[in-house]
Amino acid sequence: GAGVSQSPRYKVTKRGQDVALRCDPISGHVSLYWYRQALGQGPEFLTYFNYEAQQDKSGLPNDRFSAERPEGSISTLTIQRTEQRDSAMYRCASSLRVRTGENEKLFFGSGTQLSVL
Amino acid sequence: AQKITQTQPGMFVQEKEAVTLDCTYDTSDQSYGLFWYKQPSSGEMIFLIYQGSYDEQNATEGRYSLNFQKARKSANLVISASQLGDSAMYFCAMRERDTGGFKTIFGAGTRLFVKA
Numbered sequence: 001g002a003g004v005s006q007s008p009r010y011k012v013t014k015r016g017q018d019v020a021l022r023c024d025p026i027s028g029h030v031s032l033y034w035y036r037q038a039l040g041q042g043p044e045f046l047t048y049f050n051y052e053a054q055q056d057k058s059g060l061p062n063d064r065f066s067a068e069r070p071e072g073s074i075s076t077l078t079i080q081r082t083e084q085r086d087s088a089m090y091r092c093a094s095s096l097r098v099r100t101g102e103n104e105k106l107f108f109g110s111g112t113q114l115s116v117l
Numbered sequence: 118a119q120k121i122t123q124t125q126p127g128m129f130v131q132e133k134e135a136v137t138l139d140c141t142y143d144t145s146d147q148s149y150g151l152f153w154y155k156q157p158s159s160g161e162m163i164f165l166i167y168q169g170s171y172d173e174q175n176a177t178e179g180r181y182s183l184n185f186q187k188a189r190k191s192a193n194l195v196i197s198a199s200q201l202g203d204s205a206m207y208f209c210a211m212r213e214r215d216t217g218g219f220k221t222i223f224g225a226g227t228r229l230f231v232k233a
Contacts, residue, residue, distance in 0.1 A: 031218060042121075042208050042223035043162075048215075055217035091162070093221075103150050103169055104212065106221055108162035 002026075004109035006092050012115045013082055021077045021112045023092030032075050033093045033106065034067055043091055049075060082116045089113050120144065121209055121224035129230045130199045137184070138194040138227045140209030146170075150212040151192040152221070153183065157205040165207075168192055196229075204231045 005024040013019050025032050031050050035043035045059040051072040060066070064082075069075040079086055090113075093106040122141045130136035142151065153165040168176045168183045176183040184193040196203055209224040 033221065035223075040206075040226075040228075042123075042226045045220060045222055048218070048220060050218045053217065056215050056220060089160070093162075103167055104219065105152060105164040105167060106154075106162070111160065 004092055004094050004107050006090075006109035006112050008112060009110065010113045010115075012117065014117050015083060016081055018078065018080045019082055019114065021079075021090050021114070023075045023077070023094075023109060025073065025075070025092070025094030026096075026107055029094035029096050029107070030072075031095045031097075031104075032069055033095075034075070034077050035091045035093065037089045037091055037111070039089075046077070079114075082114075084116045087114055087116045120222055121211055123209055123224040123227050125227045126225075127228045127230065129232060130196075130203075131232050132201060133198055135195060135197045136199055136229065138196070138207050138209075138229065140192045140194065140224060142190050142192060142209070142211045144190075144211065144213050146213045148214065151183070151185070152210040152212065153181070153192075153194045154208045154210060154223075155203075155205050156208065156226070157202075162208075166194070199231045201231050201233060204229060 007022045033048040034046040037043045047057040047067050049069040064080045067077045089111045091111040092109045095104040120143045149170045151168045155163045166178045166181045168185045180197045182195045206226045206228050208226045212221040
């Protein structure tokens with residue numbers, strides 16, 4: 001696609017339910033990142049992938065959060081047994097290359113606004 | 118530990134004047150990249166400018182320039198001739214080597230208000 005696509009755009013769920021957030025990166029982009037952004041704050045790193053390999057998941061808050069990218073393209077961020085504190089904007093970003101990557105800018109999706117009631 | 122520090126939660130600037138948004142960073146890597154992104158009220162993240170750690174000259178992109186002081190680990194964004202459309206959140210970010218690749222981390226942001 002032309003840009004990074006995230007779905008759903010909005011997700012309202014009840015506490016204790018599981019949610020799955022989807023990210024479809026720009027075609028051909030090798031790296032895919034997940035961030036969480038609270039209102040008025042900067043994006044907080046969660047995890048990232050190169051191709052299908054999850055390289056760093058140090059930002060995932062706890063073991064209720066997991067992510068996968070099984071075929072190196074679309075990624076899913078799953079939050080199990082959601083809690084109210086999980087409410088935030090979840091953003092996905094992708095970048096083109098892996099090597100000599102310090103100059104690679106990120107292309108962001110519009111995000112999924114998660115509200116846990 | 119905070120790796121990207123933006124000390125100005127909010128800034129005001131008069132239209133047509135210049136404004137500097139501060140950013141300091143912390144890294145032990147020799148090779149890294151510094152970025153500024155703009156986030157208007159619509160929520161999209163817009164790339165503005167990039168500075169590489171080995172670049173000797175300050176980066177410029179139109180009305181945006183990056184005042185890079187490597188020894189002080191600062192990468193301030195300068196916006197010249199401010200416009201009303203510049204009102205937005207601005208995030209400083211650093212891209213550094215991580216296990217298996219590169220990771221980009223962001224500061225808390227500075228909200229800029231441009232006054233007519």
